[in-house]
Amino acid sequence: MKMNKELIKNKLLALIQFLIPIIVVIVLWEIIVYFELIIQLPAPSAIYNKFVYLMFEKKILTNHIYGSFYRLILGYILAIILGIFVGSIISLKKIISDMLTPMLSLLIAIPTIAWVPVLLITLGLGDKTVIAAVFLGGFFAITYSTMHGIRMVDKNLINAAKISGAKKTSMFISIFLPGSLVSLIPGLRLAIGYSWRALVGAEMLAAMVKWGVGKMIYTSRFWNDIEAMFLGLVIIGIGGLLLDQLLMRYIERVTVERWGMISEG
Amino acid sequence: MKKEAKIKVEGLKKVFEGENKVTALEDVNMEIYGNEFAVILGPSGCGKSTLLYLMAGFEKPTKGNMYLDGKKIKKPGPDRGFVFQDFALYPWRTVLKNVTFPLELKGLPKVEAQKMANKYIKMVGLDGFENAFPHTLSGGMKQRVGIARALVYEPEVLLMDEPFGSLDAQTRKQMQIELEKIWEKNKKTVVFVTHSVIEAVYLADRVFVMTARPGKIKDIVKVNLIRPRDYTDENFLKVREKVLEILESEVEKSMHQKQEIEKT
């Protein structure tokens, strides 16, 4: 019981330490703009006001956030399912993985945003394109880390199973899949970053998309609404941070770190 | 005629502040003579490594003083050589360059430095491996580099912190024999920390047995056997028994300490 209180206290302390520099910057920023030392920057207070305005008065901020997240989740989950699936299948036979790895490496080299024009051509200018972009962003990373994870499974674990007479499919489920998590889970974390970035980019380029945080920044330029643009950046930054630190880090901690497979210093 | 001590430790006390305050050493007094192979033996956690670190200058004492050749020890310096348990070799430097490093720091010209380094590399039996990178070497070989590197700048004293602790039993024995051979050639003053009684009896002129934490010198055993010693010799085993007896009760104490820590 004593441990838990200590832990919470430590975590709180760490959080406060983390926030202090950020708060300092915000305060300095406010002061600089107040004294008109830099004119083009919007003050944090102005950004906050815009937030209140868009959120509660015009009530469209939630639409933007919802639009983005809906596409993110769809595309990302699709990327997980297909990524793990394709990654596993390719890894079944060494010959197949050897043959397809170069091609995969070529595909990974293509910036996700470069796919967007192709998606616009083939899938149109709306939601589908954005979701597909999110999918592509995450898919390659997940496929690659699945393959890598399976390949890296400790040979001794495999030998131990072989000696006890395990069959190929049961070995796959009970050894390769959990073993590959060492590479897969960090891969998932990487992939959500890629997907998030792809989301924002694709929203900007897909003309028929109306709602979305990326879209919000893009259209705000035409109204010279710099507060909204910064607000969008803040939302995107916080969103990305939450996704990475809270969601993914948490998942990492309760699986692979807990099993002692990786340690994050 | 009383010999003047090479290393003098007076009233040494070391307390580690932190979440839990730990008194590692309490009133340690010892005198080590020149050309002596001194072994500090004690159960784990007794502070023997801390004592060595204080001698090296890596830590500062809470109370008390240490003197090397009459001068107070305040910080690390090239009058001492140090061999680490985990080798501490520079992975981006070859064997040769690891050994020439201290000479580079001294400002020795390259040719001279290499000559000296080669001499010591040969002494530890690693000639041929000058251009190898540490990660390609076995544990025993890495430690030989460590020893060569510590000796090459001819310090007054050689400090060794459980140098063979990371090696397997076979290699360990081999290294003990070789270290002994090397030492016989130049009889440097050595302070060697270990928790292995056999190692201590094999190598030491005198064994300083430490108590469990907080550490003090419990007893000093003189090992009068002729070198090189025989692990199976009757007299060797007698001395071993004697040291073991002194050590035994301290080992029990330190185990209780460990259990106490694990309980909280």
Next chain:
Amino acid sequence: MNKKKISSIIFGIIPIVLFFLFWELFAEYEILNPALFSKPTIIFPKLFDKFPELIHHLSATIYRLLVSFFIALGIGIAIGMLMGYKKIIYRSLNPLITTVMTVPGIAMAPIFILWFGFGDPTIITIGIIVAFFPIVYNVAMGVRSVDKRLVQAANIMGGKRKNIFLNVYLPHSVSYIVIGIKLGLARCWRTIVAVEFIAATSYGLGYMIWDAYEYLNFSVVYGGIIIMAILFFTIEKTAIRQLEKRTIERWGLVHENE
């Protein structure tokens, strides 16, 4: 050795060739609409035709990439080392870095367009920002992770502060700098191409593709993607690989990196 390498290269090329083959056939027999999915037999000749133009666009993008990357490298290493060395600098800068790190470069484009207009200033600035973060983060980690024993060993061998910095902190950091370079370079080119989509007005790989798209010149769009795949894949396999080989692999410090 050579035989094995050649056969593995051939092995790797087969799926790619097959891919283009099927693409061609599908477009030919209208399983895929050839108006939307240009035939490879049209794409490749078109690329050869437009070769001088292509080089022009390519060099613009590469110019932006090199300028922003090396500026980011310099600043990143400097600040990263400071952060690693002095705890207080780390504590104050780290939260800022981790928060801004996640922002996609392209999201900053509209703001910079408002301030700097279209073209190089905007693109290069964003390139610098985006490459900077992975570099500074990894360099800081590198300096912080120096094995205490290596510093102690240097101390007792008579090393002064300057020696220790040059001979212990710096070489140790190199392996982390290499990781930072790898990640930073990747972020840099991906973002530059993306920003070129919106912010470039006359040249650049991204501009070429987007412009082609807007004029319904689809074969150039596909061509551009293929060029990018080959280009960036090659950069990774050659330059970066060489860097890794000479440093972290030679010293046996291969980290399990992302």
